[in-house]
Amino acid sequence: MSDLTKLTIAEARDGLKAKKFSARELTAAHITSMDAARGLNAYITETPEVAVEMATRSDEKLANGEGGLMEGIPVAVKDLFCTKDTLTTAASHILDGFKPKYESTVTTNLWNEGAVMLGKVNLDEFAMGSSNETSYYGNVINPWRRSGDDKDLVPGGSSGGSAAAVAAHMAMGATGTDTGGSIRQPAAFTGTVGIKPTYGRCSRWGVVAFASSLDQAGPMTRSVRDASIMLEAMAGFDAKDSTSVEMDVPNFEAALTGDIRGLKIGIPKEYRIDGMSDEIAKLWDQGIEWLKAAGAEIVEISLPHTKYALAAYYIVAPAEASSNLARYDGVRYGLRVEGENLADMYSRTRGEGFGAEVKRRILVGTYALSAGYYDAYYLKAQKVRTRIADDFKEAFKSVDAILTPTAPSAAFAAGEKNNDPLEMYLNDVFTVPASLAGLPGISLPAGLSSEGLPLGLQLLGRPFDEETVLRTAGVLEEAAGFDAEPTAWWKG
Amino acid sequence: MGMIIQGATGDWEVVIGMEVHAQVMSKAKLFSGSATEYGAEQNSQVSFVDAAMPGMLPVINEMAVEQAVRTGLGLKAQINKYSVFDRKNYFYADLPQGYQISQFLQPIVGEGKLTIDLKDGETKEIGITRLHLEQDAGKSIHDQHPTMTLVDLNRSGVALMEIVSEPDIRSPEEAAAYMKKLRSILRYLGTCDGNMEEGSMRADVNVSVRRLGDPLGTRCEMKNLNSVRFIQQAIIYEANRQVDILEEGGEIDQETRLYDSVKGETRSMRSKEEAHDYRYFPDPDLLPLQFDDAFIEKVKADLPELPDEKKARFVSELGITPYDAGVLVAEKEVADYFEAVAKGRDAKLSANWVIGELFGNLNRTSKSLSESPVSADGLGELIDLIKDGTISNRIAKEVFEEMFESGKAAGVIVDEKGLKQVSDTGAIEAAIDEVMAANMDKVEEYRGGKDKLIGFFMGQVMKATGGKANPGVVNKLLKPKLDG
Numbered sequence: 001m002s003d004l005t006k007l008t009i010a011e012a013r014d015g016l017k018a019k020k021f022s023a024r025e026l027t028a029a030h031i032t033s034m035d036a037a038r039g040l041n042a043y044i045t046e047t048p049e050v051a052v053e054m055a056t057r058s059d060e061k062l063a064n065g066e067g068g069l070m071e072g073i074p075v076a077v078k079d080l081f082c083t084k085d086t087l088t089t090a091a092s093h094i095l096d097g098f099k100p101k102y103e104s105t106v107t108t109n110l111w112n113e114g115a116v117m118l119g120k121v122n123l124d125e126f127a128m129g130s131s132n133e134t135s136y137y138g139n140v141i142n143p144w145r146r147s148g149d150d151k152d153l154v155p156g157g158s159s160g161g162s163a164a165a166v167a168a169h170m171a172m173g174a175t176g177t178d179t180g181g182s183i184r185q186p187a188a189f190t191g192t193v194g195i196k197p198t199y200g201r202c203s204r205w206g207v208v209a210f211a212s213s214l215d216q217a218g219p220m221t222r223s224v225r226d227a228s229i230m231l232e233a234m235a236g237f238d239a240k241d242s243t244s245v246e247m248d249v250p251n252f253e254a255a256l257t258g259d260i261r262g263l264k265i266g267i268p269k270e271y272r273i274d275g276m277s278d279e280i281a282k283l284w285d286q287g288i289e290w291l292k293a294a295g296a297e298i299v300e301i302s303l304p305h306t307k308y309a310l311a312a313y314y315i316v317a318p319a320e321a322s323s324n325l326a327r328y329d330g331v332r333y334g335l336r337v338e339g340e341n342l343a344d345m346y347s348r349t350r351g352e353g354f355g356a357e358v359k360r361r362i363l364v365g366t367y368a369l370s371a372g373y374y375d376a377y378y379l380k381a382q383k384v385r386t387r388i389a390d391d392f393k394e395a396f397k398s399v400d401a402i403l404t405p406t407a408p409s410a411a412f413a414a415g416e417k418n419n420d421p422l423e424m425y426l427n428d429v430f431t432v433p434a435s436l437a438g439l440p441g442i443s444l445p446a447g448l449s450s451e452g453l454p455l456g457l458q459l460l461g462r463p464f465d466e467e468t469v470l471r472t473a474g475v476l477e478e479a480a481g482f483d484a485e486p487t488a489w490w491k492g
Numbered sequence: 493m494g495m496i497i498q499g500a501t502g503d504w505e506v507v508i509g510m511e512v513h514a515q516v517m518s519k520a521k522l523f524s525g526s527a528t529e530y531g532a533e534q535n536s537q538v539s540f541v542d543a544a545m546p547g548m549l550p551v552i553n554e555m556a557v558e559q560a561v562r563t564g565l566g567l568k569a570q571i572n573k574y575s576v577f578d579r580k581n582y583f584y585a586d587l588p589q590g591y592q593i594s595q596f597l598q599p600i601v602g603e604g605k606l607t608i609d610l611k612d613g614e615t616k617e618i619g620i621t622r623l624h625l626e627q628d629a630g631k632s633i634h635d636q637h638p639t640m641t642l643v644d645l646n647r648s649g650v651a652l653m654e655i656v657s658e659p660d661i662r663s664p665e666e667a668a669a670y671m672k673k674l675r676s677i678l679r680y681l682g683t684c685d686g687n688m689e690e691g692s693m694r695a696d697v698n699v700s701v702r703r704l705g706d707p708l709g710t711r712c713e714m715k716n717l718n719s720v721r722f723i724q725q726a727i728i729y730e731a732n733r734q735v736d737i738l739e740e741g742g743e744i745d746q747e748t749r750l751y752d753s754v755k756g757e758t759r760s761m762r763s764k765e766e767a768h769d770y771r772y773f774p775d776p777d778l779l780p781l782q783f784d785d786a787f788i789e790k791v792k793a794d795l796p797e798l799p800d801e802k803k804a805r806f807v808s809e810l811g812i813t814p815y816d817a818g819v820l821v822a823e824k825e826v827a828d829y830f831e832a833v834a835k836g837r838d839a840k841l842s843a844n845w846v847i848g849e850l851f852g853n854l855n856r857t858s859k860s861l862s863e864s865p866v867s868a869d870g871l872g873e874l875i876d877l878i879k880d881g882t883i884s885n886r887i888a889k890e891v892f893e894e895m896f897e898s899g900k901a902a903g904v905i906v907d908e909k910g911l912k913q914v915s916d917t918g919a920i921e922a923a924i925d926e927v928m929a930a931n932m933d934k935v936e937e938y939r940g941g942k943d944k945l946i947g948f949f950m951g952q953v954m955k956a957t958g959g960k961a962n963p964g965v966v967n968k969l970l971k972p973k974l975d976g
Contacts, residue, residue, distance in 0.1 A: 082547045095546070102540055104547060206547040213776035241549050242778050320776050323579050326590020327544040331643070342585055342641070369581070369771035378773060 004029040005169035009073050009226035010253075012172060016062055016072045023058035023072030027051045027116055030074045034118065034170045036491050040141045042164040044079050045087045046119040054116040061114065069233045071114030076171035078162050079120040080127055081107050081217070082206040086117075090208040091125045091135035094353030095334045104206025105238045106175060106217045113233040118171050122161030125355045126325065127182055127210040130427040132160025133418050134357040142190060142411050143168040143486040147452035150489070153411040156186030156427075162220045163190040167486060173221040173230045177207060179214045180313050181407075181431025184443035187220055188406035188456025191445040191484060193227045193473070194220040198464045199438030200245035203238030209324040211317035212243075214435050224444060224474045228252035231466065247464060255467035256474040261295030263472065266399035270306035271430060273408070280405045280455065283447050287403055287457045290479035291472070299399050303391040308384045309433040314425060315368050315381035316436070321358075322365030328353060360421065389437040396462045401472050404430050406443040406456035430458060440466045442473045445482040454484065494662030497701065497731060499739045504701045506731040507708060508661035511696040512674060514653045514684040515628070516559045522627050522651035523550030523593060523778075530690045534644040542649040544588035549777050552577075556651040557781065559683040560600050560625050561791045563653055566681045566798055567620050569604025571788050575624075577778045581771040586630035586643050594654075596772040599624035600781060606657075606677070607800055608669040613814040618670055619658030628652050647691075653684070659698065659708060664724035671695060671720050672822070676799050680824045694718050699730045701738065709734070710744040714751045714758055726751040730758050802827055810839035819847055825861050832868035837875055845871060849889060853896045865899040866892070874902035887911050887959050915962040917969060920953070923961065924973050927952040938974055949974060 004026050007015065015021055031048045051074060058072035082088045082100035089095045103111075111117070124134040131154035132140040140160040142153040144167070155164040159176030163186035166174050176183035178196035187194030195218045202217040209215060219230035232252045238244045267288060272281070288298055330336035330349030337352050339345035354362070368377035395402065407427055417424045434441040440463070443456040457476060461469035497504040521528055524541040541548045564571045576598040579591040601623035607615050630648035634641050655674065661667050675693060678684035685692050695718075700711035712730060717723045729751075734744050748767070749758040774780075797805070799821040806817035820843060821827045834842035850871065854864060874892060877883045883891060883906055894905045906912055914920060927949060928935050938945040953966050 082545075088546070090546070098546070100545065100547075102545070204547070205549050208546045209777075211776070240551060242551050243776075319773060323581050323591055323771070323773070326581060326583065327546070327588060329583060329585075329590060331585050332543055332588060333545070343583075346583055366771065369773055371769045371771075374771075374773070 005033045005172075007172070008223045009070070009172045009221060009229055010223070012073055013070070013229070019062075023055040023062065023116065024052065026072060027055035027074045027118070030118055030169075030171060033168070037143075037168045037170050039490050040143060040164050040168055040170075041138050042121050042140055042161045042168065042170055043076070043119045044089055044091065044122050044137045044161070047086060047117055048119075050086070051116050051118050054111070058114050058116060068113030069229055070110060072116060073114070073172050074116040074118045075110065075230070076118050076121040076162060076165040076174040077107055078123055078159055078175050078177060080123060080177055080208045081175055082208065083107055083117070083120065086120065088120065088208070089137065090127070091123045091137055092328075092353065092355070092358070093136040093335055094328045094349070098334050100206075102206060105203035105240065106207065106234045109236060110175070110233050115233065121165050121171075121174055124158035124160065124182075125358050126208065126321070127158040127177055127179055127215075128321070128357050128361055129157040130181070130185055130424055131412070131414070131418065132157040132186070133414060134355050136355060139414055140164050141414075143488075143490065144190060144411060144453055145486070145489065149451075151413050153453070154189065154414050156189035156407070156411065158182040159186050159194070159220060163187055163192055163194070166190070166192045166220050166222060168488070168490070173219055173226055175217060175234065176220045177210075177215055177217050178431075178435065179210050179216075179317060180435045181428040183218045183220060184431045184441055184456070184458055185407045185427055187443040188445070188454065188458075189411040191454030191482065191486070192220055192222055193224055193442065193444045193477075194218060195227045195231055195442040195466065195469070196435070196440065197231060197235060197466050198245075198440045200243055201235050201440070201464065201466070203236070203241040203244045205238055205240040205244075211320040212324060213320060214317060224442070224470060224477045225253060225256055227442065228256060228470050245464070250467055252466060252470055255471045257471055258475060258478065260291065260472050260475045263296045263401065263468070264299050264399040265291050265296045265472070266299050266301035266395050266402040268301050268303045268306065268395070268402060268404060270303050271404045273429065276405075276408060279410075279449050280408060283455050283457065284403070284405050287446055287476060290476055291403065294475045294479065296472070301395045301399060301402070303388070303395060303433065305384060305387040305391050306433055309388055309436055310425060310429055312381040312384035312388070313428070313432045313436060314364070315377050316385060318361040318365030319368045319378050319381075320365070322362045322369065325354075325358070325362055357421070385436045388433050392434070392437045392439060392460075400461070400468050402460040404458045404460070406430060406458040410449040410451065410453035410455055434460045439463060440469050442469050444473050444477055444480075446476065446480040447482065448484055454482070494666075495664060495731065497735045499735050501739050503704060504731075504735045504738070505704050506662060506727070507659050507700045507702060507711075508663075508667050508727060509659035509698040509711070510657045510661065510667065510670060511698070512655045512671070513694045513696075514563075514655060514674075514678055514686075515692040516556045516625075516651035516653055517683055517685055518553060518555045518559060518651055520553050520555065521649040522553055522556050522625060524649050526649065528650050530687075532646055535646060538645040538648065542588065542645055544590070550593060550775070552778065552781065553651065556625060557600070557783070558791055559651075560623060560653055561783075561788060562681050562795065563655070563678065563683045564601030564604065564623055565788075565792055565795055566677050566683075567601070567604035567606055567623065567655070569620055569623065570602035572598065572600055572602055573783055573785070573788070574598065575600040575781045577625075577775045577781065578772045579775045582768045584629065584632075585641060586632045586645070586648070588630065588645065588648055592627050592629065593775055593778070594626035595624035598780075606670065606673055608666060608673045609818050610665070610669055613818065616666065618660045618666075621656040621658055623653055623655045626652050626654055659700075664727040667697065667727055668720045668724050671723060673799070676822055676824075680796055680798050682796075688718050688720075691718060695723055697723055697726060699727055699734070700744070701731055701734045710746050712744065712746065712758070713748050715748060715761065717751055722751060722753050725753070725756055726758060729756060733758065796824075799827075806839075810834065812839060812843050816843050816847060823861070829861060829868045833872050833875065835872075837872060838879065841875060841878070842872075845875060845892075849892050853893070865897075866895050870895060870901060877902055877906060881913060881915065881962065882906065883911055883913050884959065884963060887913065890959075911960060913962045914957055914960045915965050917965060920957070920961050920965055920969055921973075923953050923956045924949075924966070924970055927956055928973065935974065939976065946971065946974065
């Protein structure tokens, strides 16, 4: 039997139904792969026993001709999703030993659809970062390397563990969360597909909060079809999340018709930023050509407030984070460092429990909300946010989807950018505007850089029109024919 | 009836504003389904949301919203169809989220008013600034462990209404009247049980003083007062403290103060500089709260008659004095009881019986109305017996005591004890003759011009008949006999 970990979710699903192999075999293959790739540090907690048990149940269902959308498909869960009785860390020291007594809605949905949990994957601490270098549990290593160079590269972030696990075939898919680009940018850095659905499409209940008005869960996979299948399994209205939207979840896979004739695709001129590398510019142009060739109409559009998006994001997200992270105080769960009195206990616990980037954002956010600065920072940022959303609303009057690059560069080396937070923040320049507007966005691999690293293109759509986004992505995927794989150097 | 403090340098007026926290009557908390019952075992009514576990999200309890709107309508206030929940950020061990979900810039209820009842039947209108919904915190317990503070999260997340008044209150008496009236209205509405001992109603009191006619002075806020008496004591102490400082040429520091009910004084808790910066911002976990006119109309249609309207009706329709009406409407249960008694009966007589005998006996035995052994129907039956002449008013009081004691019906007691009023002229004449024969000296005096002695004979005859003689008949028969 060929290596089962090479299959896509769609292929594995069909193979399981056809009884070509069992869910237990599929799971076992992935557990072997996880063993071999432990050096990438993608997983914080591996749960092979749970996986085998779930796979066994799937096999029973499959034997009876039953089973959900993802029956028997082994997946990894970003360690930001609370999983009942399984350590949940948010990659932070402050959640030491925290085993929730509840299961997040998104993972519950996945298990209900038959998915199998391989374990909890690494991320930037509290999802704050673009390189997976802020995790208390150590960096995640990108399975990809520059040609002829064995320097470790970052997988992007914050869903770096999810991206690496999928790219290195340690999981068929993984859940991610995207606040400013945390699904799309790591997808671009690892040659995987990642979709952030519309804000409100997936429940946030049971997902450790970073910035509540931006956080949104989505799948990371190795194909657009897989992303469609997994998104459908994850999504759905949840009365426990007041910002979840009461709408039926479409059959996303059915949206992949391959036909985008007559579709209008917007190309925002403001995204041609100064200093954009030729490689990225060329890839973008290539994407435009592919879509044209498939019968889409290309329209130049303007999103005039784009240049303010990053600044607004880095006010709003830290402001919400500063409040969301106040609950980690050493009183009820996780780390507690005893002190002289209550205030001292807080200082010591939070001082030791949080890493530098998390502290930086708490400080920035606290400042932005303080008396006397609120209007100038938080309120102004919210106004900018409204303008950015209006820009998109205006653009979507004349186009059906928008094509941009996902990130301004390919994956970089560990340590290369983490001395300058601002430079790091620039990674999100193309992903943040859609986050602020709550729009669906997908990143898919579209080519390799001159150094042999994957590069991603991003498609954005109207609110709750993931179907058009996925359909267009499917066409691009087909045209790009991206089938490069990282050399499995970690096995050697 | 404002409070004026006479200082050495002149008169000072006291200005008071109140912020009352009233626990919303609701089976569930404001943003979780946990129970809210008072006195439950510690930490037994705590959901993952109330304990602020990671990833937990608040979901608004619609019942609490309805209760806030109902209260707003009861306070004749503007109802805001669009309001926003904000986070008020501060750290404390019994505040699990590290913020309290409250409403800051856009509360659910805007300006309204409340009429307070003062001595001599006077009334005064106090402006309501706003009412907003917010979560309560948990409770820190400092005295059950030598080195640690224990935390009970049963209260964490319980829905509160914060009702803020304008600085229209001018004396401790007015402050007390405000609390009593607000409590009465909330209880009529069924939106708060008003139980101050259990902490269902607490007040933060803002006090300042000024020369008559001057603009408002600097205020101090006294936190968490949980009885009307403490509110009054705290105001008196605080106002005098401020006058003393000002008279000596000092300035008042705007600060939060604590009232120590044992020492009867207020102490500084934190100054303006030490005040928290709460970093309010809209809670991104919650959508703005929106409802339509139909919702408001639905709540309005369910509103009960409130004390002011009831009082006016008792006065105009039932002919009760404003004072008595005020007493009867203060508690809805009393008003309901009274109305049941007065239905189809003499309202004034009913009011006298409720306020006089019933209240007297309840007070004497420390019983609440709900524990009264005499039901409204029972009291009504007694009044009917008076009205139809079966018993006299005096006998009725005796019967009432017995009813209160044994719980028996009035008619049963009257029959058992043979208390039925005697109107039979033969029997009464015989009693008169007997009394006259036994008091011939007094008869002589009467006939000699001491007419006032008729009262004496009246009493003797009643006594001789065991109080059962119909006083009207006695009166009619006695005089001709005495006159000879």
